[in-house]
Amino acid sequence: DAGITQSPRHKVTETGTPVTLRCHQTENHRYMYWYRQDPGHGLRLIHYSYGVKDTDKGEVSDGYSVSRSKTEDFLLTLESATSSQTSVYFCASQLPGQGSNEQFFGPGTRLTVL
Amino acid sequence: GQSLEQPSEVTAVEGAIVQINCTYQTSGFYGLSWYQQHDGGAPTFLSYNALDGLEEKGRFSSFLSRSDSYGYLLLQELQMKDSASYFCAVSSGGSYIPTFGRGTSLIVHP
Numbered sequence: 001d002a003g004i005t006q007s008p009r010h011k012v013t014e015t016g017t018p019v020t021l022r023c024h025q026t027e028n029h030r031y032m033y034w035y036r037q038d039p040g041h042g043l044r045l046i047h048y049s050y051g052v053k054d055t056d057k058g059e060v061s062d063g064y065s066v067s068r069s070k071t072e073d074f075l076l077t078l079e080s081a082t083s084s085q086t087s088v089y090f091c092a093s094q095l096p097g098q099g100s101n102e103q104f105f106g107p108g109t110r111l112t113v114l
Numbered sequence: 115g116q117s118l119e120q121p122s123e124v125t126a127v128e129g130a131i132v133q134i135n136c137t138y139q140t141s142g143f144y145g146l147s148w149y150q151q152h153d154g155g156a157p158t159f160l161s162y163n164a165l166d167g168l169e170e171k172g173r174f175s176s177f178l179s180r181s182d183s184y185g186y187l188l189l190q191e192l193q194m195k196d197s198a199s200y201f202c203a204v205s206s207g208g209s210y211i212p213t214f215g216r217g218t219s220l221i222v223h224p
Contacts, residue, residue, distance in 0.1 A: 031210065042201060042216040043157065090156060096210035101145050101164075103212065105156040 003027060006091050006106040014114050019078040021109050023091030031094040032074040033103065034058075034066060036087040043090065049074055081113045116140040118215035120202055125221045126192055134187045134218045136202035144205040146178050146185045147212055152198045160187065160200075189220070197222045 003026035013019050023032065031050055035043040035058075045058030047066040055066050063085060065077045078085055091106040118138045126132040136146065145164040149157040161169055163178035163185060175188040189196055199219050203212035 033211075035214075040216060043203075043214040045211070045213070048211060094210060100159070100162045101147055101205055101210055101212070102159040102162065103147075103149075103157075105158070107156050 004091065004093055004104055004106040006089075006109050008109060009107065010110045012112045012114065013081050015082055016080050019081050019111065019113075021076045021089055021091075021111070023074045023076070023093075023106055025072055025074075025091075025093040025104075025106075027093060027095070027104070028071060029093035029095045029104070030071070031096055032068065033092040033094070034064070034074065034076045035090045035092065036060065036085075037090060037108075038087050046076065046089075081111075083113050085111065086113045087111060116204060116206060116213045118202055118204055118213065120200075120215045120218045122216070123219045123221065125223065127223050128192055128194060130192050131188065131190045132192060132220065134189075134200050134202075134220065136185050136187075136215060138183050138185075138202075138204045138215075140183075140204055140206040140213075142207040143180060143183070144208065144210070146176075147203040147205070148176055148187045149201045149203065149214075150198050151201065151217070157201060192222050194222050194224065196220060 033048045034046040049055045049068040089109045092103040094103045120136045147162045148160040151157040161176035178185045199217040201217045203214045
């Protein structure tokens with residue numbers, strides 16, 4: 001399995017505070033993704049990256065920003081957290097063009113915004 | 115845009131066979147993936163179909179019909195540990211980036 005970790009694993013914060021979630025992968029995968037998962041909605045793409053300093057928006061990007069300064073790290077920032085951003089956040093990495101289109105997911109971060 | 119439909123819940127008994135269907139609407143279809151997720155865990159990849167037909171991987175098989183915009187995941191010899199959520203995901207428009215369905219909760223009874 002790809003080595004992909006997320007930190008923190010759990011976080012409780014207050015409305016209006018900034019929050020940064022970190023994703024780290026050791027497989028040299030070019031593509032990385034941030035998803036949020038909420039009951040009844042499956043996995044929804046927030047932002048993705050197709051290389052260092054190359055990022056783009058997903059379907060639910062409002063209120064989130066990302067940065068990727070190194071291949072192995074992909075950061076997700078909530079500039080001013082809101083209660084609607086309470087969710088489980090998953091990071092994933094992928095090496096496209098390998099035929100299987102497989103994504104490798106991190107263990108997730110459970111974020112609660114009070 | 116893209117849309118995927120899969121049942122919200124399926125129940126079956128241990129040892130049985132169950133099929134989880136996925137229909138999709140998209141342009142420039144590239145491939146259909148399946149993921150498994152246990153409660154509290156991360157999604158894990160099961161299979162990927164880019165061409166029509168059945169792909170078999172042990173107890174799990176996945177089928178794709180591009181002309182019908184339809185696929186399914188077939189689980190045989192069900193075990194209690196197969197109780198989980200199963201997501202189909204479609205890649206299209208020449209992109210590797212998948213769009214996920216809302217997931218099917220599979221409940222396996224003894």
